[in-house]
Amino acid sequence: MPVKVRIPTPLRTLTDGVDLVELQSGTVGSVLNELSGKFNGMDKRLFKQPGELNRFVNIYVNDEDIRFLSNLDTPVKDGDDLSIVPAIAGG
Amino acid sequence: MSYVLGLRCKECGKQYPQKGVHVCEVCFGPLEVQYDYEAMQGVVTRANIEKRDRNLWRYRDLLPVDDTPRAGLNSGWTPFKRAHNLERVLGVKELYIKDDSANYPTWSYKERVVSVAITKAIELGYDTVGCASTGNLANSVAAHAAQAGLKAFVMIPHDLELGKVLGSLIFNPTMVRIQGNYDDVNRLCSEIADKYGWAIVNVNLRPFYTEGAKTFGFEIAEQFGWKLPKHTILPTAGGTILPKVYKAYQEFIKLGLVEDNKPKIYSAQAAGCNPVVEAIHAGRELIKPQKPKTIAKSIAIGNPADGFYVVQAIKQSGGWGESATDEEIVEAIKLLAKTEGIWTEPAGGTTLAATIKLINSGRIPRDESICVGITGNGLKTTEVVVDHLEPPASIPPKLDAFDAYLQADQAKKAAALHQQEEKLRTPEPGPFVAAGV
Numbered sequence: 001m002p003v004k005v006r007i008p009t010p011l012r013t014l015t016d017g018v019d020l021v022e023l024q025s026g027t028v029g030s031v032l033n034e035l036s037g038k039f040n041g042m043d044k045r046l047f048k049q050p051g052e053l054n055r056f057v058n059i060y061v062n063d064e065d066i067r068f069l070s071n072l073d074t075p076v077k078d079g080d081d082l083s084i085v086p087a088i089a090g091g
Numbered sequence: 092m093s094y095v096l097g098l099r100c101k102e103c104g105k106q107y108p109q110k111g112v113h114v115c116e117v118c119f120g121p122l123e124v125q126y127d128y129e130a131m132q133g134v135v136t137r138a139n140i141e142k143r144d145r146n147l148w149r150y151r152d153l154l155p156v157d158d159t160p161r162a163g164l165n166s167g168w169t170p171f172k173r174a175h176n177l178e179r180v181l182g183v184k185e186l187y188i189k190d191d192s193a194n195y196p197t198w199s200y201k202e203r204v205v206s207v208a209i210t211k212a213i214e215l216g217y218d219t220v221g222c223a224s225t226g227n228l229a230n231s232v233a234a235h236a237a238q239a240g241l242k243a244f245v246m247i248p249h250d251l252e253l254g255k256v257l258g259s260l261i262f263n264p265t266m267v268r269i270q271g272n273y274d275d276v277n278r279l280c281s282e283i284a285d286k287y288g289w290a291i292v293n294v295n296l297r298p299f300y301t302e303g304a305k306t307f308g309f310e311i312a313e314q315f316g317w318k319l320p321k322h323t324i325l326p327t328a329g330g331t332i333l334p335k336v337y338k339a340y341q342e343f344i345k346l347g348l349v350e351d352n353k354p355k356i357y358s359a360q361a362a363g364c365n366p367v368v369e370a371i372h373a374g375r376e377l378i379k380p381q382k383p384k385t386i387a388k389s390i391a392i393g394n395p396a397d398g399f400y401v402v403q404a405i406k407q408s409g410g411w412g413e414s415a416t417d418e419e420i421v422e423a424i425k426l427l428a429k430t431e432g433i434w435t436e437p438a439g440g441t442t443l444a445a446t447i448k449l450i451n452s453g454r455i456p457r458d459e460s461i462c463v464g465i466t467g468n469g470l471k472t473t474e475v476v477v478d479h480l481e482p483p484a485s486i487p488p489k490l491d492a493f494d495a496y497l498q499a500d501q502a503k504k505a506a507a508l509h510q511q512e513e514k515l516r517t518p519e520p521g522p523f524v525a526a527g528v
Contacts, residue, residue: 009285010116045117055102055377055399056119060278065394067380085278086119087396 003031003076006083014039028059029072031082046084058085093157096125098298101400109155111215111295113284121397122298124155128345135346137317147203147306153342154207154306155299161213162235163206165195167306171314174463176430181450182516185460187320188427189311191467192435197234197258198468199227199389199436200307200332207303208292209235217290218242223280224293225273225328225389226255227467232292233262244289246276251388254471272383274394293329301397304332308339311462312349319343319354320462322455324446326438327358327367327412328390330397332466337404357455358401358412359445361385361420361437367398368412376402386417386475387437389467411454415444421479423447424469426511434469442466447515 002022007015015021023034029051036043048054051072059066060083066074076082098107102120115122135152143149147167148160170190178186191200205228212220221244222232229245236243243264247256248271259266269276284291292300312319319340325333337356344351360368363385366378378398383391395401405412415423424440427433435443446463449455469476484500486492 008281010113010119013116045119054118054120056114056121056396058278058394063275065274065380068382083278085281086114087394 001079003078004081005031005035006081008084008086010086011042011045011084014041014045025076025078025080027072028061028066028074028076028082031076032059032072056087058087059083060085092152093155094126094128094131094152095155095157096127098122099125109157109215109299111212111217111290112298113281113295114297121301121400124298124302126153128342131346135348137313137348140313140348147206147303147310150306150309153302153309153339155302156207156210156214158210158214160206160210162209162239163202166202166206167194168310169193171311171462172431174431177427180426180430180512180515181447183450183457183461185458187311187315187460187462188431188433188465189307189314189462190433190465191307192433192439192465192469196238197227197230198471199231200304200464200466201227201231202235203306204228204300204303204331205231205235205292208290208296208300209239209241211296211299212241212290212292213239215290219244219287219289220296221245221280221283221289221291222293223247223273223276223291224259225391226251226258226471227389228293229264229266230255230258230262230471233259233264233266236264237262244283246280246283248273248276248388252472252474254473255389258471273392274380277392277394277396293331301331301335304335305339305342307332307464307466308336309343311336311464312340312343315460315462317349319349319352321352321459322355322357322410322449322461323464324357324359324442324449324455324462325464326390326442326466327360327398327401328392328395328438330367330395330399330401332464333358334397334400334404336464337408354408355410356404356408357410357445357449358405359442360412360414361387361390361441362414362416363387364391364393365412365414366393367395367401368414370398370402371405371412378402385420385437387420387441388472389436390438390441411449413445413448413452413454415441415448419444421475422511424476425479426515427465428469433465435465436467436469436472437475438467439465439469451515 100115145168219242249268284294364383380394420440423444
């Protein structure tokens, strides 16, 4: 069972509207790299430069923000959920 | 007549027309409303503003609406008052309170952002509005939606204060308690906005919503006699109000409505949730998210979306940040109440407690004008003070019983007040280290 990656609306223009992509386990970094390889233009949306996410891209592994884990080095196993979520305003 | 040119990503500069849009589709950056300031010159004047009704819409030239305002016609224009009693206790020369605990109709600063968002939702053709909220926003969305005849869905963390839950339910929205903290609610709402196409005010109406927060700053400037306080202290949760008040000051300066006195802006956070203050103290622009643990639930946002812009505004203005422990928050709530007759919620306690620390550490000079931004009302959060107030005495209906009670009570109170004032006057030594960092 591979890693399930949830694609938010703003990125679905790149995935032909697909909201769930299944990818190989490894680390958050390796999964996002594989995702970038699969869809044209994804790389620039996610990364400011290699190894550095854009400031407003939040990544969650099984509902936990990767900044509480090991950032891009956070391991992801088969069956894990990885979500890409834009940061939003408070209240 | 609107001066809006469109929306622009604050990060990458991509331009968008005015619509319900989540974030920049290229880089996820927040979108900012662009105005034609040139066209405002000579038209947006003190005199023209002063002619309008005393509500937040008197600044509508600087708000992103095209048509007649549909919400908040009685919101804003809250008290701005000189706090002489607090000045004496804190040993400062000129202190003001901007008091949104008296904002209409749900007693918080959120009326400002919601009035703009609801008006925009109607302009854009939505029939359902919603929000992710720590309570105050939900109250305001529910009330304004009821008045405007829109359907409302409000999502809150499961453990909110009863007053805040009832303060929404009474307006008959659909309310859902989410089993998680605010950041979990926020994340879910971004997915709900995507899926259902509703106007979630702080998600896909965020560029318009956040502009409403500027009116807090516009009012301070006008009510202060068309000038700016040198130091303004505001609470930080998601990071909306602080950069927007700074923007409001800069817009008034740009339009020549006030003199540029280089106003400084300061952030106040609870020690149990201070990712922005922590970043300021560490000299970082990057915000490390936190798991909130504080009684100041209305500002318990561990992953503030606009935290970066709070840090930027503070750095640009030459301000600073400070955090307050739960104990200090409660003490400050009580102090504001007994000196100025204002009952604020923990967010306001946090702001006053942080102000006191900034004064005592020398960051804010005692002889310059200071404005403390109070953003919410204490009646909604009785839980936080109930164990910190002395229960009233019960005595027989006899005058001698009352005499005896009064004598003992007056002695006790005088001693306690003296002790408290001594404590507040004592400057804290050395460079400042925030509690909990």
